[in-house]
Structure formats: C-alpha cells, structure tokens
Amino acid sequence: MGERKSADRKDQIAKVASEYFHEKGYMAVSMRDLAKEVGIEAASFYNHFDSKASILKEICFRMADEFFTGLNEALSEHNSPSEQLKAIIRKHIEVVLKNFSASAVFFREWRHLSEPWLQQFLELRRRYEEQVRQVLNRGMASGAFRKADQHVMVYALFSLINGLHEWPDVQRHFSAAEIADRIASLFLEGISNASAQKS
Amino acid sequence: MGERKSADRKDQIAKVASEYFHEKGYMAVSMRDLAKEVGIEAASFYNHFDSKASILKEICFRMADEFFTGLNEALSEHNSPSEQLKAIIRKHIEVVLKNFSASAVFFREWRHLSEPWLQQFLELRRRYEEQVRQVLNRGMASGAFRKADQHVMVYALFSLINGLHEWPDVQRHFSAAEIADRIASLFLEGISNASAQKS
DNA sequence: CCTACCGATCGGTAGG
DNA sequence: CCTACCGATCGGTAGG
Numbered sequence: 300m301g302e303r304k305s306a307d308r309k310d311q312i313a314k315v316a317s318e319y320f321h322e323k324g325y326m327a328v329s330m331r332d333l334a335k336e337v338g339i340e341a342a343s344f345y346n347h348f349d350s351k352a353s354i355l356k357e358i359c360f361r362m363a364d365e366f367f368t369g370l371n372e373a374l375s376e377h378n379s380p381s382e383q384l385k386a387i388i389r390k391h392i393e394v395v396l397k398n399f400s401a402s403a404v405f406f407r408e409w410r411h412l413s414e415p416w417l418q419q420f421l422e423l424r425r426r427y428e429e430q431v432r433q434v435l436n437r438g439m440a441s442g443a444f445r446k447a448d449q450h451v452m453v454y455a456l457f458s459l460i461n462g463l464h465e466w467p468d469v470q471r472h473f474s475a476a477e478i479a480d481r482i483a484s485l486f487l488e489g490i491s492n493a494s495a496q497k498s
Numbered sequence: 499m500g501e502r503k504s505a506d507r508k509d510q511i512a513k514v515a516s517e518y519f520h521e522k523g524y525m526a527v528s529m530r531d532l533a534k535e536v537g538i539e540a541a542s543f544y545n546h547f548d549s550k551a552s553i554l555k556e557i558c559f560r561m562a563d564e565f566f567t568g569l570n571e572a573l574s575e576h577n578s579p580s581e582q583l584k585a586i587i588r589k590h591i592e593v594v595l596k597n598f599s600a601s602a603v604f605f606r607e608w609r610h611l612s613e614p615w616l617q618q619f620l621e622l623r624r625r626y627e628e629q630v631r632q633v634l635n636r637g638m639a640s641g642a643f644r645k646a647d648q649h650v651m652v653y654a655l656f657s658l659i660n661g662l663h664e665w666p667d668v669q670r671h672f673s674a675a676e677i678a679d680r681i682a683s684l685f686l687e688g689i690s691n692a693s694a695q696k697s
Numbered sequence: 698c699c700t701a702c703c704g705a706t707c708g709g710t711a712g713g
Numbered sequence: 714c715c716t717a718c719c720g721a722t723c724g725g726t727a728g729g
Contacts, residue, residue: 324609326525330708342709343714351708381690407606410523435689444689450671451680452689458661459654466653473650481650489688490634490643490651491580529724541725542698550724 309347312337313361313401316354321400321464325355325408352413355404359412362405363423365394370430380438381487387431388486389479391460396475403464428453459486508546511536512560512600515553520599520663524554524607551612554603558611561604562622564593569629579637580686586630587685588678590659595674602663627652658685 315336319328330351334341348354369390377383395402412420432453438444444452459482463469469478514535518527529550533540547553568589576582594601611619631652637643643651658681662668668677 324523324525326523327610329706331706340715342716345709346714411526438689442691445687445691447684447689448680450665451677451684454661454665454668455658455681455684458657458664461664462653462657462661465657465660466649469653478650481647482654485646485650485654485688486684487688487690488644489684489686490637490646491686492641492644528722530722539699541700544725545698 305347308337312344312347313354313357317358317398317400317404320355320358320408321403325404325411352411352416355408355411356413356416358401358404359409359416359420362394362398362401363420363427365398366391366427367423369394370427374430374434379443380434380441381443383434384438384487385479385483387434388456388460388483389476392463392479392482393475395460395463396470396478399464399470406461406464428457431456456486504546507536511543511546512553512556516557516597516599516603519554519557519607520602524603524610551610551615554607554610555612555615557600557603558608558619559615561593561597561600562619562626564597565590565626566622568593569626573629573633578642579633579640580642582633583637583686584678584682586633587655587659587682588675591662591678591681592674594659594662595669595677598663598669605660605663627656630655655685 312333316328316333319333319336323332330341330344333354334344344354348357370387373386373390374383377386409417409420432449435444435449435452435456439446439449463478511532515527515532518532518535522531529540529543532553533543543553547556569586572585572589573582576585608616608619631648634643634648634651634655638645638648662677
C-alpha cells in the first residue's frame with residue numbers, strides 16, 4: 300500500500316522534526332538538517348508536507364487535539380470542581396510527558412506558526428483556557444476554592460502545568476502520576492504547614 | 499565625549515534587540531531588521547558588538563545580574579525562610595516586570611547562546627536555583643513548610659515566577675506587588691478553602 | 698558610521 | 714524519491 304508507507308514516512312518526519320524543533324528551535328532547524336536525520340534529500344520532504352511551516356502546523360495541532368481530548372475526559376469523568384481540577388492536571392501532565400518533544404514545541408514554537416494557523420491556534424488556546432476557568436469559577440462559587448482573582452488563578456495553574464519541559468530531567472525523575480499528584484496538591488494546599496499557617 | 503555617545507547607542511541597540519528578540523525570537527531577527535529600527539546600516543553594528551551572538555549574551559547576562567541582585571537583597575533583608583521566600587518572589591517578579599522584554603529573552607532564548615557563554619549561563623542558573631532550594635530546605639527543616647519533594651517544590655516555584663511572560667497582558671492588569679502577593683499566597687497556601695480542605 | 702561586497706545557506710521548484 | 718538548480722537572505726568583513 301503506497302499510502303500506508305507514505306503515512307509512516309510522514310509520521311517519521313513529524314517525530315524527527317519534533318525532536319529537532321524541541322532541541323534547537325524551529326527557526327534554527329533547516330530542511331536539510333531534518334533530511335539528513337530522516338535519510339532522504341531535502342527536496343523529498345515536499346512529497347509529504349507543503350512547506351516547513353506545515354510541519355510545525357501539524358505538530359502544534361496534533362498536540363492541541365491531545366490536550367482537548369484529555370480535558371474532555373477529565374470533565375466528563377468527574378463532577379465536583381476539585382475532582383475535575385485534579386483530573387485536568389493529571390490528564391494534561393500525562394499528555395505532556397507522553398509527547399515530550401512535541402509538547403515542548405507546542406508551548407515554545409507556536410509563535411512561528413504562519414497564518415491562518417496562528418489565529419486558529421490562539422483561538423484553541425482561548426477555548427481550553429475558558430473551560431479551565433469555568434471549573435475554577437464553579438469551585439469558587441461552591442466554596443471549594445478560596446476566592447481569588449481568577450486571572451491569577453488560571454494563569455498560575457497554566458504556568459505550573461505548562462512549564463514542565465523546563466524542569467531538568469523531569470522525565471527521568473518522575474512518573475506522570477507522581478508529578479500530577481504533587482502539583483495538584485501544591486496548587487490546592489500550598490507549601491505552608493497548616494499548623495504554622497495562621498501567624 | 500565619544501565614549502558616552504557610544505554607550506548610549508549600545509544601550510539603544512540592546513533595548514531594540516530585546517524587543518525584537520522577545521517578539522520574534524532570536525533566530526528570526528536579522529541584523530538588518532535591527533538596523534532598520536535603530537536607524538543605521540547593518541554593518542555599523544559591528545562597532546558596538548562583535549557579533550549577533552554577543553548582543554544576546556549581553557541581554558542574558560545583564561538580566562542574570564539583575565536577578566542575582568534581587569535574590570541577594572531578599573536574603574539579606576529577611577531571616578525566616580517564609581519571609582525570605584516571599585521577598586525572593588517579590589524581587590524576582592519586580593525584575594521580570596521592570597525588564598519585560600529582556601527577561602522574556604532571558605527565559606526563552608538562552609538556548610541560542612554560543613559557547614562558552616551557554617555553559618556559564620547554565621552555571622549561573624544552577625547557583626540561583628541552589629540558593630532558592632536552600633531557603634525551601636531550611637523552611638522544611640524549621641517546620642514552616644510542609645515536607646515535600648524539594649525538586650517538585652523548587653521547579654514548581656520557578657514555573658510560577660518564570661512563566662509570567664506567557665500571561666496575556668500581565669503588565670496591563672497587575673502591578674508587580676499585586677502579582678507577587680498573590681503568587682506567594684498561592685504557593686504558600688494553595689487555592690483550597692481551609693474549611694473544605696480536610697475531606 | 699557607510700558603501701560595497703563575500704561565501705554560505707536558506708526554503709522551495711522543475712523535471713524526471 | 715533524486716539531481717540540479719533558483720532567487721533571496723543571512724552574518725560578517727574590507728576599506729574608507
């Protein structure tokens with residue numbers, strides 16, 4: 300099957316590109332760099348992708364898909380805001396660690412997306428953010444969460460769960476479940492000792 | 499004084515470069531882009547900097563200096579681990595917001611530093627990290643902080659305070675003091691309501 | 698600080 | 714999937 304073979308090659312290119320874009324950054328990687336690693340000539344890429352830009356697009360939108368799948372599962376499998384929040388954190392971190400290079404590219408290199416993909420990408424991020432915000436708002440309304448500025452709350456959460464690829468050796472030291480538990484616990488309860496908390 | 503004029507021009511270049519590198523990324527900005535904005539020819543840069551790489555070096559190491567100054571002030575002005583921690587967060591966020599573009603370049607573009615600057619930069623980050631880790635360890639030892647994995651604790655903290663430039667419109671919405679207070683409170687106490695905390 | 702220029706490399710195309 | 718090639722642009726230098 301020619302199509303099957305072609306899809307394999309396309310996946311291989313996407314995988315190699317994820318690793319190179321992660322390591323060196325999108326702009327610092329040339330088609331010839333990728334070609335060498337894949338074992339073909341640079342010109343042959345254009346049988347699989349329209350352009351260098353479309354490789355980046357593929358990586359970013361695949362990851363967006365993964366994140367949304369995780370989010371939807373987290374929301375449908377739980378009801379209370381705090382259970383939903385923990386599940387969101389768990390699913391999100393699983394997706395990050397299972398696709399470490401691609402997710403790093405997703406978080407770091409999306410700025411180099413060409414139009415109209417850039418606008419579409421930003422719209423997806425807004426939608427994801429909005430769904431998480433609603434969980435936090437429901438938690439504040441129900442009294443499960445401390446009342447706080449929702450801006451700070453939601454972006455602090457994103458900083459925590461999107462900053463993982465900057466952690467040195469994160470993949471060697473921890474499983475997804477461990478990190479998720481500890482980050483969820485930190486976000487919910489902080490690092491202060493309860494007995495020492497009221498000064 | 500020729501030297502005074504030259505230093506002004508050098509600062510102007512560094513400032514313009516910070517903004518461009520922040521907006522487009524180091525690799526996506528050409529010397530000719532910068533030249534146009536500064537109002538000189540590309541070749542004239544080499545009277546002020548040895549290379550494109552040395553502009554990035556200048557930005558990153560200037561920021562490293564700022565962060566260390568803030569850290570040292572925080573440590574010397576306070577004694578208890580939790581007061582030191584709050585001061586570290588406050589100083590760090592002040593530095594980020596006061597040098598928004600340059601700090602974004604510091605956090606995002608350091609990978610493009612050339613040797614030996616890259617190694618030296620990583621060494622500085624290790625030293626900063628180590629000092630923060632010691633504050634957290636002292637706080638755990640004294641009972642001020644909950645006992646937790648120090649890796650998770652320190653990198654979660656860095657994610658929180660280094661992820662600020664990804665927050666949309668952070669500069670428009672908040673003052674440094676507001677953000678610092680809220681992030682410190684979140685990191686120390688979490689978002690759970692104390693009354694709902696023990697399930 | 699400018700003009701004039703260098704070799705290298707870029708993303709991409711034509712044609713097979 | 715390859716060979717052969719394109720125009721554009723890159724960081725940087727020589728010489729004034």
